[in-house]
Structure formats: structure tokens, C-alpha cells
Amino acid sequence: MEIRFGASLSQNSSFRRTMEDTYVVKADLAVDYPSVGSKNFLVGVFDGHGGAKTALHTAEVLPEVLADQLRALASLNSGSQEDSSASDSEPSDSEAATAPETGSPSEQADAGASVNASPEARPMATNSGAGSTPQFTAAHAIDRAFARIDEQLANDNVRLPGSAVAVCLLTEDPTAGRRILTVGNLGDVKAVLIPGPLDIFRSPPAELASRPVYDLSLDHTPRDTDERDRVLRDGGLVFRNRVGGVLAVSRALGDLSLKPAVSVRPFTVEFDLEQVLRAEGATEGLLVVASDGLWNVFKSDDLAAEALSFFERKAGRGGTGPAGSPDPMATAATATDEDLDSADLADGEDSLCHQLADHLVKTSITSGSMDNITAVVVRVTLPPVTSA
Template identity: 25%
Template sequence: MGPYLTSPKKEKETENGENLKVKFGACGMQGWRNTMEDSHIASIALDNNVQVFGVFDGHGGREVALYVKDIYIKELTKLQSFKNKDYKTALEESFIRIDDILKSPQGVKDIKKYQASDDTQSSLFGRPETDNIALYTGCTACVALITENEIYCANAGDSRCVLSNNGTAVEMSIDHKPDLSTEKARIERAGGFVEENRVKGVLNLSRSLGDLEYKQDRNIGVESQMITCVPEIKVERITNNNDFLIIACDGIWDCLTSQECISMCRDYFDSTKGKGNLSSCIEQMFDKIIASDVASSGNKRQFDLKLYRWNRL
């Protein structure tokens, strides 16, 4: 079985929400891919007037992305650093905590609940049969934590967060690819190599949750593993120039630049005068960028995008 369907699945799963200060829209579409491995989170009702949004793009299977979606907010908010409003520390600790859970006996047991009922994942992705699915399966994690005055973005992988500043794209994250000099140096120090822009010729990103087979050197710290779960974190002060924030999987960025994505959203807001659900903007974008057929040069990836906008008078 190849990686693509004979015709794309264009059905979209959407979510919208808002409170007095913010509104968000989210949308996912499987497209041409055989499976949908992306997931996302949105929480606009946390204590301390904090909102958290995130995208988790799975690879090797959907299980880690789905599991992380279900446990991330709980694990983040119970950290003492989060309760102390030390959000930068909390975000880093939450990523490390998730990997620790994936290694634990309880995590190994719990993640099996997310296996496809027909058990096609192992054969489809060619991964070995194992008790711990997270050995050979993982996901990116791009999480934005937004307070009254600041935006914190924690990223591990090649999903991306982009802020619109009066219509100009401000990238809040770096795509963690194995050929980046700093990433390649860490991979090689840990005993790995980069071949055809892939770790050991296999994985095309250099940070993730899961993928535990690349994180087994007990002589080095978690931040030094061949594939690390430790995120890079960027903080921006919120100003009145900030229009909206986008978090999306690499299926979007394979087709659009950060600025093109921001401009498409701005054009939509101008045409609708800011009315309607934000997910409608994303749906329109997906329909524009999906490949017309599997042989074309257009985008044949799955899509997941979250759009966050401030409610201002």
C-alpha cells in the first residue's frame, strides 16, 4: 500500500471557541494521505487568565499524537512551575514530562488504546511490532501559551507558529530539521548521522515527542539525545499591533511561506469584515492549496492549522 489515497479526503474537522478576550478556530483535513495523524489542543479557560493552543503532527502512526493531545493540558497545569507562573520553565518541563510518561509502564499501556482497531498502523508504516508503540512512533509539538501580556511558544519538530504583526509574519518557532547546523552537530555527538536530510536516513526532523529508539543513551542528558524532546522557546510581548497567531503542521508550510499564510488570513478577514467562524478561513485555505491529483506538484500532505485572534474593540 502506498502513502496516498486514490482520491483525497476533503472532509474537515473544525473547532471554534471564544471568550471576552480571544477567539480561535481549528481545522484538520486528511487530504491525500492514507491516515490522519495530526491532532491539536485548545484551552481558553485555564486559571491565571492563560490560554494554551497546540498542534501535534504524528509520524510512524497516529498514536503518540492522539495520546499527547489527551494528556498535555493536564500534565502542564499540574506542574509547580505553571502554578508559579514560570511559564517558560513549565513548557520545557511539560515536554520532558510527556516523554517520561511515554517511557513508563502506565504510558506503554495507555497508548495502546489509540491503536487502530484493524491494527493497520504497523504494516502501513513498516514499524516493528513492539510492546511500546512510542519507540518507533512520535509527533511534533508546537505549543503557544498566551497570557495577558506575553506569548510563549515552545516547539519541538517542524510544525510552526507564526504571529501577525500588522500583517507582517513574525516566526515564533524554528523548523527542527536534521540538516540545521546545530541540530546536525547534536545528532553526530550522540552517535548518529544525517543522510538525505534525515536522522540515520529515516526521520526527517530532529526534535519530537516519542521516537524513543533515538533517546536511549543513558550517558547523556535528555537535551543531548540524537532526537530530543526539549523544545526551543520564544517569548514575545503582546502589543496592539498583534493581529492573530497561526500554528500549523508542516503540510501547510510545504506549500505556503509564513508571510503567504498570514496574508491569506488577512485577506479573508478583510473580505468578511472579521465576521464568522475562524475555522472558515482555514477551510478556504485548505481548499486552495490541496493538490488536484496525486501526480501533480501540489500539496498531498495532511493539514492541521489553528488560528487565534484577539478580540479588540
């Protein structure tokens, strides 16, 4: 499996005096943390509020904290308790039993069955937890990593700054032949998956336009009735659709002054990425993770249409996007293949992914977004199917 990525971010200084977004990408956690074993590609987007401190801290420590949790849970799954140093990181059975908040396998089957029946973006549900014996998965690791980071922030007495977050972890298990994508989010940072092929030289426009879009995250705001009820049960107040009258999201890292009403328990999805893509007849997929500065402008389906229109323009087909507006890349300064020489790119970085991320950010600004904007684009290409 080939994984390429690119990112772009903007303070959007016409409306924002400070930049509170950030992101992290690790092409393989195992390079820095060999104990995690399998290859793990990590991307996280963090949308701070009340200052950038929580977002910056989380981006810095998440890779190590998550690697610790993956190692500890792998130890539990194997039944090995030889490494006593992992004991502080290992969740109890009761913690793992309730973590994380997910959909059910049957919901995933329903979503898959209706994939061609509706143009709306479809939420994915986890396929973890099947069978009679509970297993600790990467979803549990993300849940525990968020809890550990929140504890760090509390110990540092970070009372006001907080951060919404979305984390995607793609784990390759060559032994089992599985490629598991796990996504966990708090607040309104979102992730979507668009099955390919994205190769515009091999796919006619009609085929590209008919591709489904999967929502991989869930917005946590007091506008949602269930979230509002949970905030109230946890002792919080909701005024004008804000927790405590001040915070628009109901789950986030930090925000110590609003805990426990502002929860740190993520919504997660976990599934075999290759299996889902192959079921769609796809050879690759596009994963877009972005802060709400982008999603305030784009719905999931609109973003997919804009991304595919971008690929059409790169092929010289002259697409203009869903609204028929001219391509902002024609007048806005942006990266080109020549600007982003391969020698300037880190492992896994890709100039086309950078250009698409940059295009989405610029389009969000020209379309009226008034927030900081961060977008990470990940392009996953499946290996060829080998005949038996």
C-alpha cells in the same frame, strides 16, 4: 483581551491513507485546573509520524501535565514548598537553568527595531530571564511538560511513533497588567503572529498588506547545520538529511528508538503580546499554528497575505490572493456564518476563525500539499487604551 479561535484539519486522503495530525484548544486552563491561577489560553498542534499514537496521547495529556508544571513553578517562584505533592513535577535548578532553548532579550530588541525594514518574517526571541534573579516561566513549564510526556511514552515503550509539536500559551496577569505569549515547538510544526487590526472595514488594503509577520517557532531538521551537529554529538546518524536515515525532524516527542539523538528540548519564545502589538500600532493580532502540511505550501509572508486577502473577500473587495488564483472558497464546501451558529460553538470559538482555518487548509490542498494538514487560527483583540 478578547480571544477567539477556530480550527480545521484534513487527512488529505488523495495522498495519505491515515490521519496522524491532531490539535487541542483550551479556552482557559484554570477552568479545569484552578491551581494554575491566572487565565491561560492553550493551543497545541501535533503532527504525528509512524502512526498517530504519540500525537493523540500528547493532545490528551498535555493540558493536565502543563497545568501541573505551571503550578509547581509558581510554587518555586513564590518560595513556597508547602505542597509536597508537587515535588515530583518540580525541575531542579540545573534543569531550569538550561531550559528552554531561546533567543536573548537583545535579539528581541533587534527584531523589533527592524520590524518595518524587511518584508521577511522575523523570529521573535524571549524577553524572559531579564534581571539578576532567574525566574521560572511558562517556557520552563512547556519544556518540563514535554519531558514528562516523553517519559510517559518511554514507559509505554512507544518505540516508533513520534510527533512534532507546537504549543502556544497566552497568560493574562491582570495584577501586573501583562499578557504573556509563550510558544514552544519541536520539529516542523510552526506558529506565526500577524499584528492587526484585521478589521477590513477600518484598515485600507495597503495598510493590511504592510503588516509584519513574526515567526514564533524554529524548524528542527538535520538539514540545519547546528541541528545536524547536535544529532551527531548525541550519538545519532544522519543519512540523506534524515535522523537514522528515516526521520525528517530532529526534535520530537516519542521516537524512542532514535533517542537521544531526537531531542525533546523545545525552542521557545516568550514575550508580552500586548506590548509587541501596541508597539506595532496594532489593536489585535492573528496567531496561526499549523502542521507542516500547510507550511510546505505557504511561507510565513505568503500565509499572511492569504489571510488578509481572505478578510478582503469577506468585505466584498474581491481580493484573489498573492498568486492571483480564484478563491477556493467559491467552489469548495466550507463553513459559513450561517452554518456555524453561535449555539454550536464552544467557549471562545468563532465562525470567522473557523472559516479562515478551513480556507487555509483547502488552499494548501489545492496548491499541492501531499500531507495531513491541521491549522488553528486565534484572533486576539486588545482592550481599548484608557486615558490616564
